[in-house]
Amino acid sequence: MLKLRPLLMLFGGTFGAALLSMGAQLMLIHSLTVPDYGRLATILAAVNLLSPLAGFGVNWFWIQVFGREGYRAFRWVRPSFALLGLTNVLSLLALAGYIISAGGFSGHWMSLVVLFSSLMLLGQCAVEIASVKFQLEERFGQLALWQALSQLGRFLVAVALIYHARSLHAVLEGYGFVGLLLLLSGAAIIRSFYTRRLKLVGHGPAQGDRVLEGPSPLATAKLSFPFAFITVFYLVYSQSVLLLVTWFIGPSNTAVFSGALLIISAIHLIPNIVFTKFLMGRICRWAEHDHESFRAILHVSAAAMVAVGLVTMVVVALSAPYAVPFIFGPRYAKTTMVLITLTPTIPLRFMQSAYTAMLVSEINVRRRVMFSGISAACSLALNLILLPTLGLPGAVIASITSEAVLLLLGMWGSVRYLDNIRIRDSFRIAALRSATNQLFRTAA
Numbered sequence: 001m002l003k004l005r006p007l008l009m010l011f012g013g014t015f016g017a018a019l020l021s022m023g024a025q026l027m028l029i030h031s032l033t034v035p036d037y038g039r040l041a042t043i044l045a046a047v048n049l050l051s052p053l054a055g056f057g058v059n060w061f062w063i064q065v066f067g068r069e070g071y072r073a074f075r076w077v078r079p080s081f082a083l084l085g086l087t088n089v090l091s092l093l094a095l096a097g098y099i100i101s102a103g104g105f106s107g108h109w110m111s112l113v114v115l116f117s118s119l120m121l122l123g124q125c126a127v128e129i130a131s132v133k134f135q136l137e138e139r140f141g142q143l144a145l146w147q148a149l150s151q152l153g154r155f156l157v158a159v160a161l162i163y164h165a166r167s168l169h170a171v172l173e174g175y176g177f178v179g180l181l182l183l184l185s186g187a188a189i190i191r192s193f194y195t196r197r198l199k200l201v202g203h204g205p206a207q208g209d210r211v212l213e214g215p216s217p218l219a220t221a222k223l224s225f226p227f228a229f230i231t232v233f234y235l236v237y238s239q240s241v242l243l244l245v246t247w248f249i250g251p252s253n254t255a256v257f258s259g260a261l262l263i264i265s266a267i268h269l270i271p272n273i274v275f276t277k278f279l280m281g282r283i284c285r286w287a288e289h290d291h292e293s294f295r296a297i298l299h300v301s302a303a304a305m306v307a308v309g310l311v312t313m314v315v316v317a318l319s320a321p322y323a324v325p326f327i328f329g330p331r332y333a334k335t336t337m338v339l340i341t342l343t344p345t346i347p348l349r350f351m352q353s354a355y356t357a358m359l360v361s362e363i364n365v366r367r368r369v370m371f372s373g374i375s376a377a378c379s380l381a382l383n384l385i386l387l388p389t390l391g392l393p394g395a396v397i398a399s400i401t402s403e404a405v406l407l408l409l410g411m412w413g414s415v416r417y418l419d420n421i422r423i424r425d426s427f428r429i430a431a432l433r434s435a436t437n438q439l440f441r442t443a444a
Helices: 004-031 034-055 058-102 107-136 140-163 168-195 217-249 251-267 269-278 280-289 291-328 335-342 345-356 362-390 392-417 429-443
Strands: none
Touching (some): 004 269, 004 291, 034 168, 034 217, 034 251, 058 107, 058 168, 058 280, 107 140, 107 168, 140 168, 140 269, 217 251, 217 362, 217 392, 251 291, 269 280, 269 291, 269 345, 291 335, 291 429, 345 392, 362 392
């Protein structure tokens, strides 16, 4: 069976980072005015939306191609970085254009906001690309620590804000400095891909005497862009609501919804840790070389995600009336009901993650992009229709519906495009017992 210690380290590091993030957000909620916090949440949402475009899915593409080709995949490294140079420039231009057009800033202050936000975007991209080294080497403790550094930096900025100038300018300046440090540190880690100093787990010794000819940046872009758009569409249906709420019903409502989304997003980290950090490398290997283990991990994880998701939904719904006032204070009283009504997204997200994570082959990744695009379009359409008429309840309806749509598409895609997959096997005791035994044999 899969060893639990690395997974526990990832959970510990990721939830430690989540606690730091939540602590920073709480301090900012109490330090900034409600409109200023809403503007900050909007800028962070824009950075999050553009980050996958800046990275252009290269991190997930590397995990896939190294899982398939082993050490031969080093041939993709140099063209990948040529691609990253272009996508980072385009993403920075898009970020600057958004900040300028969104309003709320002017003159010298606008230039500084663009600068600090750009450093945040570059630092976030560097974290994701550099994380691939730790994932491929299955050094999950270092991975958890590395990905927690950005939240630690932002937490320290929020602490400093309490004792100094309580302003949006100071927050953005501090976040920009953290982004710069992450960019420099990430560059040092990424250098190991150029020097070929990686120890890939599950691929035997390196073949250092033969270097295959590298493909072109265009060929790399064709294979990596589906991973980028999966993340973009995912963020569109889960995060763009903050931008739309700001435009339609103002930054104060953005702050209210952002508080609920902060808690929901922290809970959604559970399947994210399991599938994108802990299992992704194995899933990509097994999809190519071990079909029995590939099917086994799908069924075991789907059943586990349903159970954990339902229990978590109930716990969050029951504790929300007590936890939200304690965490956010009386100014965010509306956040309680928003959080309770968002809880159905928890089991939907958990189960959806188990099925969509299995669509990792080149053609299935493209299908997964289509599924994510449909869900994102559904979210955008519902928000555009419902926000002006229903306000925050419209945003909740859009979030739940988009999660349900992606779940149904993921389940249908697994049955349609994967070999010998039956949904009922994820919930039959005999099938689950057989799948668990297969995973034990794989680990033996």
